[in-house]
Amino acid sequence: MPDFSDDAEVTHEAKREARVALLARRRALTGPQRAAAAASVQAGLAELVRRLRPRRMTAYVPVGSEPGGPELPDVLLAALPAGAELLLPVLADDLDLDWARYAGPGSLVAAGRGLREPDGPRLGPAAVAGADLVVVPALAVDRRGARLGRGGGSYDRALARVPAATLTVALLHDGELVGTLPAEPHDRPVRAVFAPASGLRTLGDAPAVDPPTSAGRTRVR
Numbered sequence: 001m002p003d004f005s006d007d008a009e010v011t012h013e014a015k016r017e018a019r020v021a022l023l024a025r026r027r028a029l030t031g032p033q034r035a036a037a038a039a040s041v042q043a044g045l046a047e048l049v050r051r052l053r054p055r056r057m058t059a060y061v062p063v064g065s066e067p068g069g070p071e072l073p074d075v076l077l078a079a080l081p082a083g084a085e086l087l088l089p090v091l092a093d094d095l096d097l098d099w100a101r102y103a104g105p106g107s108l109v110a111a112g113r114g115l116r117e118p119d120g121p122r123l124g125p126a127a128v129a130g131a132d133l134v135v136v137p138a139l140a141v142d143r144r145g146a147r148l149g150r151g152g153g154s155y156d157r158a159l160a161r162v163p164a165a166t167l168t169v170a171l172l173h174d175g176e177l178v179g180t181l182p183a184e185p186h187d188r189p190v191r192a193v194f195a196p197a198s199g200l201r202t203l204g205d206a207p208a209v210d211p212p213t214s215a216g217r218t219r220v221r
Contacts, residue, residue: 038069040196054132145189159188
């Protein structure tokens with residue numbers, strides 16, 4: 001049931017104001033700044049994927065000023081071990097997220113809201129629960145792991161299906177990891193963020209990501 005309390009209205013307004021400011025800041029980034037951020041995010045995430053060696057992971061196709069650049073799925077797919085799956089989201093009519101395997105740039109089709117989605121068979125909203133690594137968009141994240149999205153609630157629903165032990169990583173531009181964000185009970189936190197200058201940072205009480213072992217496998221503890 002929707003929350004119509006005064007506190008809820010204050011939180012909604014605070015979120016709206018934060019989104020406006022963060023989107024304006026992103027729009028002000030120059031082309032070279034966006035390209036440099038995308039290159040850093042792509043390289044850092046590819047390294048993380050090679051270390052973790054997930055059998056299934058999820059990501060998305062960044063659009064506009066989102067960090068990572070439109071080539072991010074190709075970079076991640078190339079970094080995955082043989083036989084591993086990269087799932088990308090498919091936005092449903094009710095704004096929930098379905099998922100489909102990414103098979104390369106030729107498999108993407110234009111979708112609503114400026115998104116690009118894979119055209120393969122839908123695997124169902126619960127497919128995200130089987131991922132070893134979940135990469136999500138965000139406008140900002142605070143040091144507790146609270147994530148501010150664009151307001152549709154799609155990723156909150158998806159993250160609610162992800163086991164607590166799974167590494168969830170939000171992609172940010174520098175300066176978008178903040179002290180505190182307004183949050184509501186339905187908001188789902190992430191366990192880590194990745195930004196161009198600082199790389200991967202775990203948050204709150206989330207376990208650290210260990211460096212590679214002698215077998216070449218990274219552990220989350």
